[in-house]
Amino acid sequence: MKVAIFASGTELTRGELVNSNAAWLSERVTELGGEVIEHVAVDDDLERIQVALRRLSTEVDAIISTGGLGPTTDDLTTEAIAGVLGVPCFRDENTLDRMRARFAKFNRVMSPSNEKQADFPQGSAIILNEIGTAPGYRVLLNRATLFVFPGVPREMKPMFEQSFASSMAIQRTSTQLHLRTFGLPESAIGDRLAGLEAENPGVTIGYRAHFPEVEVKVFARADSEASALTLATKVAERVHERLAPHVYGGKADTLPKVLLREMQSAGKTLAIAESCTGGLVGHLLTHVPGSSKVLLADVVAYSNEAKTLFLGVPSELIAAHGAVSEPVACAMARGVREKTGATVGLAITGVAGPDGGSEEKPVGTVFLAVSTSEGEHCERRMFPWHRDFIQTIAAHAGLWKVRASLSQ
Amino acid sequence: MKVAIFASGTELTRGELVNSNAAWLSERVTELGGEVIEHVAVDDDLERIQVALRRLSTEVDAIISTGGLGPTTDDLTTEAIAGVLGVPCFRDENTLDRMRARFAKFNRVMSPSNEKQADFPQGSAIILNEIGTAPGYRVLLNRATLFVFPGVPREMKPMFEQSFASSMAIQRTSTQLHLRTFGLPESAIGDRLAGLEAENPGVTIGYRAHFPEVEVKVFARADSEASALTLATKVAERVHERLAPHVYGGKADTLPKVLLREMQSAGKTLAIAESCTGGLVGHLLTHVPGSSKVLLADVVAYSNEAKTLFLGVPSELIAAHGAVSEPVACAMARGVREKTGATVGLAITGVAGPDGGSEEKPVGTVFLAVSTSEGEHCERRMFPWHRDFIQTIAAHAGLWKVRASLSQ
Numbered sequence: 099m100k101v102a103i104f105a106s107g108t109e110l111t112r113g114e115l116v117n118s119n120a121a122w123l124s125e126r127v128t129e130l131g132g133e134v135i136e137h138v139a140v141d142d143d144l145e146r147i148q149v150a151l152r153r154l155s156t157e158v159d160a161i162i163s164t165g166g167l168g169p170t171t172d173d174l175t176t177e178a179i180a181g182v183l184g185v186p187c188f189r190d191e192n193t194l195d196r197m198r199a200r201f202a203k204f205n206r207v208m209s210p211s212n213e214k215q216a217d218f219p220q221g222s223a224i225i226l227n228e229i230g231t232a233p234g235y236r237v238l239l240n241r242a243t244l245f246v247f248p249g250v251p252r253e254m255k256p257m258f259e260q261s262f263a264s265s266m267a268i269q270r271t272s273t274q275l276h277l278r279t280f281g282l283p284e285s286a287i288g289d290r291l292a293g294l295e296a297e298n299p300g301v302t303i304g305y306r307a308h309f310p311e312v313e314v315k316v317f318a319r320a321d322s323e324a325s326a327l328t329l330a331t332k333v334a335e336r337v338h339e340r341l342a343p344h345v346y347g348g349k350a351d352t353l354p355k356v357l358l359r360e361m362q363s364a365g366k367t368l369a370i371a372e373s374c375t376g377g378l379v380g381h382l383l384t385h386v387p388g389s390s391k392v393l394l395a396d397v398v399a400y401s402n403e404a405k406t407l408f409l410g411v412p413s414e415l416i417a418a419h420g421a422v423s424e425p426v427a428c429a430m431a432r433g434v435r436e437k438t439g440a441t442v443g444l445a446i447t448g449v450a451g452p453d454g455g456s457e458e459k460p461v462g463t464v465f466l467a468v469s470t471s472e473g474e475h476c477e478r479r480m481f482p483w484h485r486d487f488i489q490t491i492a493a494h495a496g497l498w499k500v501r502a503s504l505s506q
Numbered sequence: 507m508k509v510a511i512f513a514s515g516t517e518l519t520r521g522e523l524v525n526s527n528a529a530w531l532s533e534r535v536t537e538l539g540g541e542v543i544e545h546v547a548v549d550d551d552l553e554r555i556q557v558a559l560r561r562l563s564t565e566v567d568a569i570i571s572t573g574g575l576g577p578t579t580d581d582l583t584t585e586a587i588a589g590v591l592g593v594p595c596f597r598d599e600n601t602l603d604r605m606r607a608r609f610a611k612f613n614r615v616m617s618p619s620n621e622k623q624a625d626f627p628q629g630s631a632i633i634l635n636e637i638g639t640a641p642g643y644r645v646l647l648n649r650a651t652l653f654v655f656p657g658v659p660r661e662m663k664p665m666f667e668q669s670f671a672s673s674m675a676i677q678r679t680s681t682q683l684h685l686r687t688f689g690l691p692e693s694a695i696g697d698r699l700a701g702l703e704a705e706n707p708g709v710t711i712g713y714r715a716h717f718p719e720v721e722v723k724v725f726a727r728a729d730s731e732a733s734a735l736t737l738a739t740k741v742a743e744r745v746h747e748r749l750a751p752h753v754y755g756g757k758a759d760t761l762p763k764v765l766l767r768e769m770q771s772a773g774k775t776l777a778i779a780e781s782c783t784g785g786l787v788g789h790l791l792t793h794v795p796g797s798s799k800v801l802l803a804d805v806v807a808y809s810n811e812a813k814t815l816f817l818g819v820p821s822e823l824i825a826a827h828g829a830v831s832e833p834v835a836c837a838m839a840r841g842v843r844e845k846t847g848a849t850v851g852l853a854i855t856g857v858a859g860p861d862g863g864s865e866e867k868p869v870g871t872v873f874l875a876v877s878t879s880e881g882e883h884c885e886r887r888m889f890p891w892h893r894d895f896i897q898t899i900a901a902h903a904g905l906w907k908v909r910a911s912l913s914q
Contacts, residue, residue, distance in 0.1 A: 110532070114712060114714045120518075120524075121518070121524040125520065136548045143543070146544065304522060372788075376793070377780075377787065380784050381786045384784020390809070393806075395808055398806070408816055453796070
């Protein structure tokens with residue numbers, strides 16, 4: 099099944115908005131076994147919308163359109179589609195009632211311009227919007243089925259699932275599994291997984307690098323969805339083995355989530371002392387609801403005085419070894435653990451740059467220390483990137499190190 | 507000048523990568539006075555690339571293409587273009603030499619597959635790539651000038667500037683100014699700026715909402731670039747007046763950068779005590795190089811015990827008022843300021859949710875306190891969003907409050 103993703107909106111062609119809908123829809127269509135062959139976005143111009151839709155409707159089996167369903171004069175999608183079809187629009191009273199009820203609920207007055215959001219090209223089937231004002235619809239255009247959704251992602255996504263995705267599900271013969279990894283570059287993952295596709299006909303392995311992680315996607319096509327799932331599961335197990343211990347979870351997981359879950363179920367608590375990562379470790383963890391059950395405190399001891407004051411790191415130790423050193427990292431991790439009474443202490447100190455590097459400790463040098471009742475373990479790492487990336491990977495490497503310590 | 511943005515890459519049509527290049531290029535072309543009328547992305551399919559480029563080349567004055575210049579068999583852009591033009595490719599020896607030198611510099615061996623990156627369709631003018639391997643080029647295709655760049659953003663952007671942008675600059679009669687704002691919703695900004703466009707012919711005002719901020723863009727077109735700049739500057743001053751005090755900077759500014767700059771030049775230092783924002787304030791500040799000159803420490807006192815231990819908040823105070831309260835916020839701000847000897851202390855405590863809300867203090871309730879030698883000032887805010895947004899806006903509101911305290 100060939101699919102095109104279409105969008106209209108001058109906010110896209112002026113670069114005021116990134117067309118993230120196109121990527122999300124493409125990923126979902128691919129997962130469902132469809133093949134996206136083209137993305138098109140045009141500005142809010144009636145003729146250009148029509149030319150694009152007319153062209154795509156002869157080239158693909160389905161077009162997914164987002165945007166242009168709002169109440170303003172810029173919103174032209176429905177008018178354009180009716181024009182291409184050569185049919186009038188009908189006003190749906192049921193939709194009007196739902197819209198009026200929605201406005202009443204939020205104590206707002208529905209303006210006359212909203213009424214056009216209840217207009218649909220003759221022959222179309224309405225797709226309900228449970229979250230926003232504008233419903234979508236499905237209509238046949240030449241050889242293509244055209245799905246029309248609003249551009250707001252949180253409205254569009256459930257509407258896609260209840261219409262396009264569920265109609266695809268009936269005939270699904272494919273599936274996709276996701277494995278999240280940390281600690282191996284994409285090229286190394288590719289090397290380790292070499293040959294897996296050839297050994298397993300019907301399987302495609304994809305990668306999505308999202309610094310500092312790489313997601314591995316195992317896509318399988320077979321006679322039925324069930325046998326596709328069996329095939330994908332078998333191959334995902336091979337991937338797991340070949341990449342061990344770098345796979346930490348599935349699609350819905352993140353490293354902070356997994357770590358918090360594992361620590362909570364082991365009855366452990368965490369305290370952090372950050373320097374060069376400047377609060378990022380704390381932010382990554384506290385982004386997750388319920389993190390307060392595990393995380394007791396995070397001290398961003400940016401100055402040397404703060405390291406002594408809050409973490410009890412002796413100023414002589416800093417003077418002797420420098421703030422970026424193994425002894426100071428260990429003292430920070432031990433200090434924050436002992437002060438807070440946490441089970442595990444994590445410390446990160448390094449040179450994030452662009453200044454502050456030396457020959458001995460160039461920009462990118464980071465010491466990661468974990469402290470438990472057994473003692474401290476520190477490692478020196480070198481992350482040869484710029485400030486942003488150094489902070490990001492150091493924070494993740496810190497979480498990874500805590501996770502590794504749990505199983506020791 | 508009508509422009510189309512083209513990209514090839516199955517990683518785009520499979521949704522593995524968001525086409526952020528299209529948005530960046532569209533914004534720059536718009537700033538330069540061009541009009542982007544279409545974005546197209548197709549998968550790595552020779553025929554589809556050719557069909558798309560042939561079509562666009564009769565509809566626009568310029569096509570900007572990204573991607574498909576790599577060394578692998580998937581990289582088909584140059585072959586496709588030569589095919590559309592009906593010309594052979596030439597191999598550029600100068601480019602080959604540069605590539606060999608580049609590989610040697612990184613101690614890598616250049617593989618034979620890389621050689622095709624030195625091939626260009628006859629008639630094209632090479633555009634140097636100072637950062638990566640693959641050069642780009644410019645070539646005439648029907649009525650359009652086609653600019654071909656690699657897909658890697660940090661390679662593509664400087665190549666765009668040195669070719670497309672500088673050729674446009676000669677005939678530029680427009681300019682765009684950016685004003686960054688915080689604290690007003692987009693609708694309120696629109697209301698305050700109503701009428702400005704009508705009063706100033708040639709001026710278009712655009713908005714880019716990037717939670718929790720809104721950027722206002724003043725685009726002006728006139729007889730020359732100089733008069734466009736005069737016009738844009740005049741209108742930007744009106745925008746400034748109408749939105750005061752919510753405008754904090756221009757295109758290259760961020761709130762953390764501006765705050766750090768202002769504090770540094772005033773000789774002030776900052777210490778932070780965070781609870782519900784969990785390290786985000788520290789992360790936003792330490793993301794900026796040189797932040798250590800201002801930021802002394804950031805204590806993420808997530809547990810009540812940590813508030814007492816690190817910040818000296820009396821446990822009786824927490825017991826009497828709750829951790830999310832004005833007295834505790836003030837005590838946190840004062841505590842972190844006094845302990846570190848910073849000029850200013852900032853504290854944020856609130857309910858980020860999804861749990862922990864009460865009738866008196868529902869999810870989204872946040873107390874922001876600033877402490878100086880003059881005393882403490884606290885305000886209670888309500889941010890009616892979900893966890894992610896509550897943390898983000900609370901962190902920015904905290905920075906904003908510190909900034910407001912500087913001028914008092």
